[in-house]
Amino acid sequence: MDLEDTLLMMPGPVPVAPRVLRAMSKPMINHRSAEFAAIYDDCREILADVYQTKNDIFVISGSGTAGMEAAVGSVVESGDKVVAIENGKFGERFKDLAALYGEVVPLEFEWGTSVDLELVKEKLEAGAKAITLVHNETSAGILNPAAEIGKLAKKHDVLFIMDGVTSLGGDEVKVDEWGVDIAVVGSQKCLAAPPGLAMVSVSEKAFEVMNDVKKRPYYNDLKAYKKSGDKARTETPYTPAIPLFYALQEALHIVKEEGMEARINRHRVLSEAVRAGVAEMNIEMFPQLNEYSQYSNTVSAMKAPEGIDGEDIKGDMKKRGIIVAGGQAHLKGKIFRVGSMGNVTARDVLSTIQGLEIVLKKRGCLDGLGAGVEAANSVIDKL
Numbered sequence: 001m002d003l004e005d006t007l008l009m010m011p012g013p014v015p016v017a018p019r020v021l022r023a024m025s026k027p028m029i030n031h032r033s034a035e036f037a038a039i040y041d042d043c044r045e046i047l048a049d050v051y052q053t054k055n056d057i058f059v060i061s062g063s064g065t066a067g068m069e070a071a072v073g074s075v076v077e078s079g080d081k082v083v084a085i086e087n088g089k090f091g092e093r094f095k096d097l098a099a100l101y102g103e104v105v106p107l108e109f110e111w112g113t114s115v116d117l118e119l120v121k122e123k124l125e126a127g128a129k130a131i132t133l134v135h136n137e138t139s140a141g142i143l144n145p146a147a148e149i150g151k152l153a154k155k156h157d158v159l160f161i162m163d164g165v166t167s168l169g170g171d172e173v174k175v176d177e178w179g180v181d182i183a184v185v186g187s188q189k190c191l192a193a194p195p196g197l198a199m200v201s202v203s204e205k206a207f208e209v210m211n212d213v214k215k216r217p218y219y220n221d222l223k224a225y226k227k228s229g230d231k232a233r234t235e236t237p238y239t240p241a242i243p244l245f246y247a248l249q250e251a252l253h254i255v256k257e258e259g260m261e262a263r264i265n266r267h268r269v270l271s272e273a274v275r276a277g278v279a280e281m282n283i284e285m286f287p288q289l290n291e292y293s294q295y296s297n298t299v300s301a302m303k304a305p306e307g308i309d310g311e312d313i314k315g316d317m318k319k320r321g322i323i324v325a326g327g328q329a330h331l332k333g334k335i336f337r338v339g340s341m342g343n344v345t346a347r348d349v350l351s352t353i354q355g356l357e358i359v360l361k362k363r364g365c366l367d368g369l370g371a372g373v374e375a376a377n378s379v380i381d382k383l
């Protein structure tokens with residue numbers, strides 16, 4: 001398999017632009033210097049637009065999970081109640097983090113089903129310090145109601161911690177308007193940078209809370225990031241992954257050149273095209289929506305057709321040079337997922353739908369070729 005000629009259609013890592021790869025080959029610099037500060041400031045400025053926030057934003061050298069741990073660990077300590085909403089793998093991760101740092105109040109929904117806001121209200125009425133939500137639950141391809149959770153969190157004066165790992169940079173996220181106190185994104189998803197960086201926005205309220213938390217994580221302490229980020233010549237508390245910062249800066253310039261409105265529209269149209277294509281192949285979407293949830297605009301989760309293992313679809317697609325994702329944990333084999341995030345193009349989506357048609361026809365669950373591609377293409381025409 002030629003790894004230089006493979007189409008990554010998974011929900012991260014995503015293909016990165018050649019200019020982003022080239023940026024990583026620049027010389028190392030002093031990370032406590034005006035040169036590094038300029039890169040960090042530039043990244044934070046563009047990220048503020050992505051996040052739609054005036055809050056502070058920090059860049060942690062670590063993957064998305066490091067950002068999730070920084071978020072929970074910096075404001076939650078032993079005895080603090082955290083309502084952890086779970087309808088997929090990453091909601092479960094927040095639950096585990098909440099249990100590690102504080103006292104978890106689990107609010108579990110079957111993976112891929114919608115969050116019941118009435119139950120959220122009940123849990124918040126009982127009192128809590130924070131609530132966690134995964135905005136775009138990648139494991140199940142469902143977009144959760146962040147704005148509504150934000151309203152409830154505000155009403156009950158509870159910190160709202162949101163995983164925007166696969167929504168920020170690809171779908172609409174309004175951190176200030178929704179009242180998100182801490183929001184996390186990973187570099188290798190919609191921002192189309194390499195893996196290894198986590199960006200975290202932090203509200204004034206969250207900083208106030210942090211001041212009273214005695215046992216915070218060491219490496220992932222957001223208070224330490226604030227102290228270094230507030231210096232006249234901005235820094236990170238520990239040595240940053242400089243090549244990844246170069247790459248992030250270049251990737252964010254691509255985001256800025258495209259503009260967030262166009263970028264969000266492209267993600268929405270291309271994921272709708274994936275859904276239209278698979279619907280034509282009689283493949284069912286996995287999420288069960290209610291009035292407050294939507295299909296993800298960055299990753300589509302589909303049920304494997306009757307009698308076929310989702311892992312086999314993934315394997316057959318890989319043989320064609322297209323990497324899609326399978327299901328995680330108990331969903332392994334039952335679903336498969338197609339990412340359409342980052343710099344994804346119409347050509348990528350059409351190649352994937354065409355590949356799926358061939359794979360499914362070979363496995364005897366499709367009669368002819370072309371209907372899926374045609375359906376996807378008619379959506380793509382909106383771009």
Ligand SMILES: Cc1ncc(COP(=O)(O)O)c(C=O)c1O
Pocket residue numbers: 011012063064065066090134136137138139163164165166186
């Ligand atoms: C929604 C969501 N949250 C968190 C993570 C974890 O990110 P990482 O693997 O970068 O630690 C992922 C990764 O796929 C994700 O999709």
